[in-house]
Structures are given as C-alpha cells and as structure tokens.
Amino acid sequence: MKCALIRPDGVVVHAERHPTDAGRGADAVVGTILAVADGLAGKARADGLTPTALGIVVPGVVDEARGVAVWSANVGFRDVPLRDLASARLGLPTALGHDVRAGGLAEARIGAGRDAEHVLFVAIGTGIAAAHVVAGSAATGAHGAAGELGHILVRPAGPICGCGRPGCLETIASASAVARRYAELTADPESTDRSDATPDGRSADLPDTGRTMVTAAEVAARAAAGEELATRVWREAVEALADGLATGQALFDVETIVLGGGLAQAGAGLFDPLRAALRDRLTFHREPRLVAAALGDEAGCLGAALLALDQLEKR
C-alpha cells in the first residue's frame, strides 16, 4: 500500500508504505487500510495540517459511483463498501477509485498528458491496463470495469491468459510476459525453431533450471545489444503492443498515449520501434503522441488525492 498526505496543489507532504499481506483475507486488509488512513489523518493534525478529504484506490473492478470495491483477484475484495467504511471511520468525505484509472487521471491532469484533452494511459507491468481520460475525467464503464486493454485479443493462437482465453495482449507484451517468454526460449535448446507457442496454444511450463528469471528491462537491454532471442521476444512484444494501441486509438482517437509501468522505463528501446509499428498500423486515424509517464509510482496516490478533491467539489 502506497499512502500519502497530499496538499491541494499536488505537493506530497508525507508518504508511507505498508505491506498489504493479502493472504490474511479481505477483512484484515480493509482493517489495515482504515487504520493506516486514520493514522495519516492523525499525523496531519499533529503536524498542524487539516485533512479535508480521503481518496482510496484499489485494483480490480471498482464501482466508483457506489463506492464499492466489487471484485479484486489479488486482494480478495468482494463487494466491499470501502468508501462508506472509510468515511464512517475518519469522518472525512471519501472517494473510492480504481488504481490504474486514478494513475491515468493523475498523468492526464498533472503528468505527461497534461497538455492534452483526450488521453489514453496504459500501465504495463505484471499485466496491462488502461485508462481513457477525457477532460480530466477517467471513464469507468457501466460496471466499473473499463480499460482492460490487456485482455483484447491480439494473437488468436497465443498463450493462455490468466483470464482463461488465449492470445490476450498481456500474454505477449506485459513486463511479466516478456520476462517469461525470454526465459522459455533461453531454457529450450530447440527454441529458435519454435513458433510463438506450443502447438496446443499454451505457453510451455518452465523447466526448473534453478536460474533466476531475467527481467523485462534486462531483455530490452539485451535486445538493444543485439542478442538474438532477446531481440525476438522484444520485437514480438512491441508488435503486439502496437496492435493493442492501434485498437485503442481506433476506439478513442486520443491526442496522447502515456505509457507507464515497468516496461515504459525501457526508453527509446521501446518508444522508437513502438512509434514506428503504431504508425504502420494507422490508416485514416491520426497518430497520437506516444510518451512515457511522468509521475512514476506516485501516480496512484496523486490520482487518489485528485479523486478526493473532486469529491469535495461535488458537495
């Protein structure tokens, strides 16, 4: 959990991190969230500040209008009325949002997309998720599940995704996928003759070689140095990502696409080939500006603060 006291002008006054310990179950995690938020408000007061609003953002499916954490695979939330629980505990107006949408909101308003009215923020890490922000507001979807760009189909015969379907974008182009695919290829001596996946479409189980897995950033560096397998994995990721972004641009027609998460730190090694591959795929659509996120891992906290301030304005 990344937590912060943030001034209305966006300056982070104080930041803390706490382990989520999701294994304890959803109730215990909720208890920790409330205790940490309460502690932060207390610290603010002790420092002579006046806490005015609370913003909480969580992963998964989030019903922002009702303030309910509907579903989250990794934290175990099922219909948790987190907004009401928090506002009852702290006595502050509270907003509940979605982690990636909040990060996208922050990037669009005060980060890399701040000069654009229409922004698509794409976070590439363990998975891939997106936020479509128009005029400073991130679309939530009818069920709180908008922005699942990682689960659009890009390779029908590709590896099976965590969602159960084959060939989703994040099975090829997430930072985890890049690391995993490179590990598979380098573990298998026949690898240079293999297609994208095993014949049944599933990604092969990794043989237990006892080696530590090379990260996506390292794969990018090895590709830049001309290593053959790294180049192949990286090129496939870039191509798949370009397919996904072209779909995003066809749907949303944005001025700026902001890439965040671990993979975006690859810099020119990602952005140069990705820009070219995206340009290849666009016909009548206008080419968006493709830029790296500017707020780093503070984006989620800043987005939560922005949602909290928005909540105040609505009152």
Ligand SMILES: [Zn+2]
């Ligand atoms: Zn999927």
